[in-house]
Amino acid sequence: MRARDLMTDFPTVTLDTSALDAARLLAERDLPGLIVIDGDGRPHSILPGTQVLRLAVPAYCQDDPALARVVDEAHADLFLRRLGTRTVRESLPAQPRELPVADPKATVLELAALMARTHSPLVAIVEAGRVAGAVTLQSLLDHTLTI
Amino acid sequence: MRARDLMTDFPTVTLDTSALDAARLLAERDLPGLIVIDGDGRPHSILPGTQVLRLAVPAYCQDDPALARVVDEAHADLFLRRLGTRTVRESLPAQPRELPVADPKATVLELAALMARTHSPLVAIVEAGRVAGAVTLQSLLDHTLTI
Numbered sequence: 001m002r003a004r005d006l007m008t009d010f011p012t013v014t015l016d017t018s019a020l021d022a023a024r025l026l027a028e029r030d031l032p033g034l035i036v037i038d039g040d041g042r043p044h045s046i047l048p049g050t051q052v053l054r055l056a057v058p059a060y061c062q063d064d065p066a067l068a069r070v071v072d073e074a075h076a077d078l079f080l081r082r083l084g085t086r087t088v089r090e091s092l093p094a095q096p097r098e099l100p101v102a103d104p105k106a107t108v109l110e111l112a113a114l115m116a117r118t119h120s121p122l123v124a125i126v127e128a129g130r131v132a133g134a135v136t137l138q139s140l141l142d143h144t145l146t147i
Numbered sequence: 148m149r150a151r152d153l154m155t156d157f158p159t160v161t162l163d164t165s166a167l168d169a170a171r172l173l174a175e176r177d178l179p180g181l182i183v184i185d186g187d188g189r190p191h192s193i194l195p196g197t198q199v200l201r202l203a204v205p206a207y208c209q210d211d212p213a214l215a216r217v218v219d220e221a222h223a224d225l226f227l228r229r230l231g232t233r234t235v236r237e238s239l240p241a242q243p244r245e246l247p248v249a250d251p252k253a254t255v256l257e258l259a260a261l262m263a264r265t266h267s268p269l270v271a272i273v274e275a276g277r278v279a280g281a282v283t284l285q286s287l288l289d290h291t292l293t294i
Contacts, residue, residue: 001224027288032179032268049284054263057256065260076254077148080291107223109204113212116201119266121179137196141174144227 003111003135004104006143007125010134012037015044015089022088023052023080032121032136036088041130043101045092046120055091056082101126102135108144111135150258150282151251153290154272157281159184162191162236169235170199170227179268179283183235188277190248192239193267202238203229248273249282255291258282 012035013022022034026049033048054062056079061068068076100120102111104127111123121137159182160169169181173196180195201209203226208215215223247267249258251274258270268284 002220023288024292027285027292030285048266048268049288050262050266050268053259053284053287057260057263061256061260062264065257065264068254068257068260071254071256073149073254076256077291077294079256079259080294107215107218107220109208109218109223109226110212110215112200112226113204113208113215115197116204117209117212119195119197121195121197137200138174138177140200141170141196144224145171145174147224147227 001108001143002104003102003106003123003125006108006111006135006139007104007133008136008139010035010124010131012131013047013088014038015087017088019052019055019083019086019088019091020080022047022091023083026052034088035122035124035131035134036092037131043099043124043126043131045096046100046122046124047088047091048120051091051093055086056080058082100124103127104132108140111140115140148255148290149251150249150253150270150272153255153258153282153286154251154280155283155286157182157271157278159278160194160235161185162234164235166199166202166230166233166235166238167227169194169238170230173199181235182269182271182278182281183239184278190246190271190273190278192243193247193269193271194235194238195267198238198240202233203227205229247271250274251279255287258287262287
């Protein structure tokens with residue numbers, strides 16, 4: 001079994017996609033994260049769902065989530081409005097991390113090693129320099145637990 | 148909106164649950180991770196799905212996933228057998244991390260701040276010292292994007 005047998009189409013976003021659209025895509029498609037591509041269709045980064053939220057959290061709560069308690073319930077409910085006109089570019093970590101990327105010939109063991117090392121439940125599969133799809137942890141487990 | 152409005156029942160495992168059962172639970176229920184409880188029902192840790200895989204990856208591939216290429220496809224397919232008799236205890240990180248845990252009164256902003264800070268798409272909700280359920284990133288986005 002190789003990555004090409006497990007991979008599925010996977011939505012991509014760009015650095016200029018709005019953070020709110022990214023959040024909607026995560027929610028509607030129930031995705032563990034998003035693949036961010038550059039202008040040439042190459043993988044730029046993997047954006048975990050939790051890091052889209054980060055942009056909507058006021059700076060004073062980021063170091064101490066307990067400080068979020070000072071915001072009353074009615075205002076807290078609207079916190080995603082803070083995403084406003086912000087973009088995916090702003091939600092990425094300042095330090096680029098190792099990218100969970102593999103080619104279609106990668107075995108399930110290569111994919112598992114990559115997911116474990118990068119802590120990413122999502123590996124982008126790249127063919128001829130462009131993102132061709134993704135393998136998720138869910139798909140990997142579904143296919144290997146039944147062998 | 149408070150954690151109690153978003154939380155759902157969530158399966159828990161113990162430190163002695165077999166790693167293979169944990170992998171099956173992740174796959175069957177399509178979960179982003181598992182809540183590990185101690186003998187008194189208190190949250191011990193959150194186990195991300197990717198870290199269950201780590202136990203099944205030979206040590207020599209953990210630092211360099213490319214080394215997994217030396218294992219042929221037929222053997223790679225069976226990599227989960229390495230979970231064998233191993234347990235959840237062995238798949239947890241050596242250094243305990245900040246636990247994404249909140250009480251039922253937490254607002255959505257508190258939950259979002261916690262998910263963003265701990266990089267966990269899963270927050271355990273604790274009532275009277277015991278895990279009462281969880282709020283997932285998915286549930287948080289579903290409820291706050293429509294406001």
